[in-house]
Amino acid sequence: MTTSLQGLLAGWITGQRWFAGKGRAIDDLSIDSEIEIASGDPALLHLIACVRQGERRTRYQIPVGLREHLPDRLGHVRIGTWRRDDGREVEVYDALHDSALTGHLLEGMAADRRFDGLGFHPAHGVEIDTSQRSLVLTAEQSNTSLVYGDTYIFKLFRQLNPGVNPELEIITALADAGSAHVAKPYGWIETELQGEPTTLAIMQEYLQNANEGWSMALTSVRDLYACPEDMPAEDAGGDFAAEAQRLGVATAQVHRELARAFPTGTIEPPEIKRMTERFRRRVDKAVSEVPRLGEHADVAAEAFDRLADLGHEIPVQRVHGDYHLGQVMRTMTDWVVLDFEGEPGQPLAERRALDSPLRDVAGMLRSFEYAARHLLAGHPNAAALEGRAREWSERNRAAFLAGYSEGGGRIRGDDAVLLRALELSKAVYEVVYEARNRPSWLPIPLAAFR
Missing domain, CATH: 3.90.1200.10 (Aminoglycoside phosphotransferase (APH), C-terminal lobe)
Structure with a gap:
């Protein structure tokens, strides 16, 4: 049985540790933004979903993967089956757990790419090794972090508020000043919400032996x-x-x-x-x-x-x-x-x-x-x-x-x-x-x- 992408997300999102509205019913979930970062099988979509619970409206960032057949290793992050506009049925899942898709995030950042309003930016003067494979860290509550090899840690903000995240401002300024007390920034992803540049993710040096x-x-x-x-x-x-x-x-x-x-x-x-x-x-x-x-x-x-x-x-x-x-x-x-x-x-x-x-x-x-x-x-x-x-x-x-x-x-x-x-x-x-x-x-x- 298939259902709409909004319906799939509404049933899935309440079980995620980063969902801020636990204990309250979802009145509506709409998709404010849907951007295709990679096509084919698997495909990578970047979604911004707006959840309404009473008077409260909260935006969430959800990168999803699409595959015709979901391998067993990704079964634990399956969201559901969706019939696309072209009539094809695909399996929808949390893309951050699929290293075949998360490489596109590194490549976009290294190349300073834009995808229909989604901006990938490298930090000044850095080189990014796009061969690193990712692994999701499981300890975080409000964000999701990936470790690429033993080199980078990539933090994606799940709950979105319009504006530049203070972490991006601070680590960039302190790194530029030569501070020894911040992990080196490598890049970030941003979009525009309500007319304001808005930080979606930040990538820094991974402190492997710390x-x-x-x-x-x-x-x-x-x-x-x-x-x-x-x-x-x-x-x-x-x-x-x-x-x-x-x-x-x-x-x-x-x-x-x-x-x-x-x-x-x-x-x-x-x-x-x-x-x-x-x-x-x-x-x-x-x-x-x-x-x-x-x-x-x-x-x-x-x-x-x-x-x-x-x-x-x-x-x-x-x-x-x-x-x-x-x-x-x-x-x-x-x-x-x-x-x-x-x-x-x-x-x-x-x-x-x-x-x-x-x-x-x-x-x-x-x-x-x-x-x-x-x-x-x-x-x-x-x-x-x-x-x-x-x-x-x-x-x-x-x-x-x-x-x-x-x-x-x-x-x-x-x-x-x-x-x-x-x-x-x-x-x-x-x-x-x-x-x-x-x-x-x-x-x-x-x-x-x-």
Whole structure:
């Protein structure tokens, strides 16, 4: 049995991890754009689909493959059978899993091609090896990434918003400035949505032999938990403090590079007060959903009161916006920062807005807390290990802050007031998230209010 391409996509899209409208019925799915990148068998179509759920309309990018006969290796990404306008029946599937089709993306980028409004662009001065074969990474939630050989990582944005993605802006500017802390950009794909150039995908150097910060931190925590209780954290195998300090230096250097590459500004005291009011409203809303937070609301209120009383301006600039241990990789030489797109669920204008660099610092400090404590969830000796978790977190937070200052980052005087408020605001968000998604992890953000 065949059905329309829109009908096939409507039945398939709700099961994809990157679909943002889970739990709500789809009222309509239309195809805003259909561009043929490669013809024949297999063929490659680039689709932009618009999903309507109530008043909400969301665009998604969906490259699909078409084959008369689908091989077993692609059966897990089959979308359905479709009768084309010429009467031929074809099998429709997620093209990103087919290396016979994803090579066209590399070739288009290397050749600086255009396909009826779809632009493939190489970065300035690069050569792209089009012989590399792709493999889909499975860990991502909001995007889909391919690794080509051991050379490139290609990130395709599934949910589309009109405008240039902040990650493309930032990695291009920092690479042009010679930054050692970004992966080399190789190219991007763009189209036009609502009259604005819109980023569809970005390709960068694949850091094959690098280690993720989160994994390194967890290894360190496990090593500490396995040591005798009277052994100090600095003597335990896998101590992370030296790396935390280097990460702080790298973070400060990236902030300085961003301040040189993009405009900067200040937030005046009246805007600071409005910001603290937003923080307070977030607490009130969170307490109504997670009553356990109410026991600690006075801690947040005190921190926000101190911030509101600041009588001077706060410097702002472009920042990462979603900074944590999962966004950094340790290469043989230094730390590299990834994913400058900000929080994917926020509008592009907010993600590109100037902010205090201490927001990134606060995000990383919260990440150290998570690394120290998340292994305690469900652990039979959680109470006995609580002190060890606190010791690891305090040691690595201090090392990171020392490195940040060493690298030229500003944390002095009243900066500590802003940093504390930003940390607690982040923890409030975490409380709501964990209550909804991982209740056993709720003690982690609640510990921030002690």
